[in-house]
Amino acid sequence: MAGENLLEIEDLSIGIKRGGRQVRIAEDVNLTVGVGERVGLVGESGAGKSMVLRAIAGLLPRGVEVLSGAIRYDGKNLLDLRPSQRLRLMGPEIAMVFQEPMTALNPLMRVGEQIAEASIRYKGMSRRAALARAVELMSYVGIPDPKTRATAFPHELSGGLRQRVMIAMAISLKPRLLLCDEPTTALDVTVQHQVLRLLEEMCDEVGAALLFVTHDLAVINQTCRRLAVMYAGHVIETGTTEQVLHDPRHPYTRGLLESAPDFDRPERLLAAIPGSAPNLADRQPGCAFAPRCRDAVESCFAGEPTLHATIDGRQTACFRADELFQKVNA
């Protein structure tokens, strides 16, 4: 890993109060993002990935809080900072792109003004200058006819354009870390591709690191160099994209890959993972994936596996990783 890590998440646990009890929606999450690096965070809905992003941004919803752990940005633990200090990071250093552009944009404010907001606040630019910059940014992200479009309201734009607006907003202050919460999920497939390319270009130009949350493996494959897989609030595997997707080291990852259609081999039967994701409020002892795992043995139900290094230097949270996957590769 080149250079100091920009972002280090250490043993992060997030909980939500439900019915008087504390339910852990993310547990002992460990993750790093290097300067300018593009890292993906994959998992099903409800696996806790969005909450990790929100915890970094300090935008956890009411009732959800960080239980333990640290989030280090540039070496400083964000959780130790005063809210006002933390706030100053949002925009110039860390920015976020949300999933649902329709609800993520203020319906009553013109698009150009929303993009200009950050510039006015942080760069002290006059309104006119900030708006002019907003138009520049809009053309930068590929919005046609930006001058007119800047006066439009969000509902007057298509989904793809709205997402571009969100990206323009996010990069307006040239942040060093871009957090993306499923930014393409709500878009048409054709538009998805364009937006992804845009994100990559922007990151290259601005030199920003990317932490990309999604449930779509294909998207990760295209965009990210490294990835981490989450299941039921735990990170269960990490590695480079190529390694993990071609040579998984966790039964869950393997199951994911097997259930994805392969256009090169259309005759292959899709193998779904039996069962469904566990109810986080109802945690049983042992590995969270064990009930659905075809390679589970008795010890899998007893203790909870944590991320550890495998023989060839990757990380996985499975007791049987070495035997299961060494066998395959042997």
Next chain:
Amino acid sequence: MLQRLGFIPGRLLQAIPIVFGLTIIVFSLSKLIPGDAAVAMLGERAGPDALDALREKLGLDRPAIEQYFLYIGRLLRGDLGDSLMYHVPVIDVLPNALPVTLSLVLYAVLLALIISIPLAALAASRPNGVRDLVVRGYTLVAQGMPQMWVGIMLMLLLSLQFPLFPIGRYGSGLENIRNLFLPALTLAIALTPTLIRSLRQSMITVLEADYVATARSKGSAGFPLFRDHIVRNAILPTVSVVGVHLSYIVGGSIVVERVFNLPGIGQLMVQAILNRDFPLMQAVTLTVGLLVIVVGIVTDVVYSLLDPRVAAGRAKA
């Protein structure tokens, strides 16, 4: 922007049958009142011939439906009859009273907003917290306080005990800011429970909205966040609520004008009723009804101007 206002002609057309219904109700009211209108107008000791003549002139011996159309005809010609109390055409009496009531109502709405917005924000910032409970406690108590009593209490405290505001004076121009403060405050207090409840609810919804999270992710906070994102969006449903309650406010002004002895429409109405001045009473009722309808349309216009999502030609949200 002009195309957003395209729904206005439609609304006006919609309003016409309502106005007609209004006239029917007002007309029926006067028919309900016992006693002979001619006798009431000329007095008990008038001669039978004079009474008959008047009855014929007013068309009192014709069937009710005909009388109604006569009435409508007179209305459209601007003839509202003569006031029995003041012995001048009703048309002359109204224009003096209308501005008083209008300024009172507007002032009251302004004060109500000034009071309600911060309180609602306080309550919404932490629902079910202490501040929220206090604010909600206030609304509970406030909605049970009879308006005239609130007016009297305010009078007691801010005029009699501590001579800060006058009572019963209605001058002109800026002086009225002080003159009308107590009555406007009375009305405003009556409005606050509904307003606070509605604002609080919409603020809570807005605070949880995605676009607020977006704004905060850009580092927006404090007053700019509040002004640009929260208030703007939260106030929208409240505009509708105020519009609906406007008829209640106008009705409340009747009592308040009486308490503070202001020469407005409400005062006129009560006097007309107590003095059996039918023409005046009819005219005032009609005016008030029309006022409410107009305000309703204005509210719709305001709402559509504030919310860019309202498409042209769409009826009231």
Next chain:
Amino acid sequence: MSVVSVIVRGKAPSKARPRTRQLRPWYQNPPLVAGLIVTGLLVLIAVFAPFIAPHDPLAQDLLNARQGPSPEHWFGTDSLGRDIASRLIWGAQVNLRIGFLAVLIPFVFGTIVGAIAGYFGGWFDIVIMRIVDIFYALPFYVIVIALVFALGSGEASIYLAIAMVSWTAYATIVRGEVIVAKQLDYVRAARLGGLPKWRILVRHIGPNVMSQVIVYAMSDVVMNILAVVTLGYLGLGITPPTPEWGSMIVEGQTFITTNWLMATIPGLAVVVASLGLSWLGDGLSDLLNPDRRK
């Protein structure tokens, strides 16, 4: 009922599905308890007025007029020497009785009209909604005052006047709830099962709609009490010498500089009454609609 409960899903109202939330027992429901206590006390005072009131509310004693509070007269006397405390107590009887009774006609009439309009729709619905619109244009007090004046003073005209105006709210609420309930799956199932429309309306939709209406009725009682008090203040409705809080307030206003209690106390009585009733309404709302809690 078994077929219906099998098909139940979606936002089915209380009786047809297991509650996802624990129902609070009535005694753990603070507004309900507070409301019951306050309202109960007031009702007791009103009912037992003849036994509680220290003096005859109508008895004049001109020599002792306009006295301040004393052991003999807890709140003093009014301009005719009548004991204010007794008038307050008897006034409770008047104001509360009218407040409660005035709800009945609008409740019944409005509910029936609203239910028919909501369930059967059609031209009836359109006509009714137009009429409601017209009534909305006229402020409550304007019509009530005019009507009470037209019909003459006295209790009966108050009931009539309020009835003529308040029914619209009930009709609107019921209509809205019925329209929503119509679309629910379990109602559709009942229709498919061949139940006649009337039966469905009364047995299936009815109970769930009624809980909303009852809660509204409580707030309507408060509004009626305020209306009676306002009418009394304006000199309409209940006429002297009958003790009524509103007319006591207007009388008190003239003596505001000498004995401010005269105007303040009756108003406080109104506030207490409305507080008790509002709590009761809130508590009932909690009880009957646990899933709609704020």
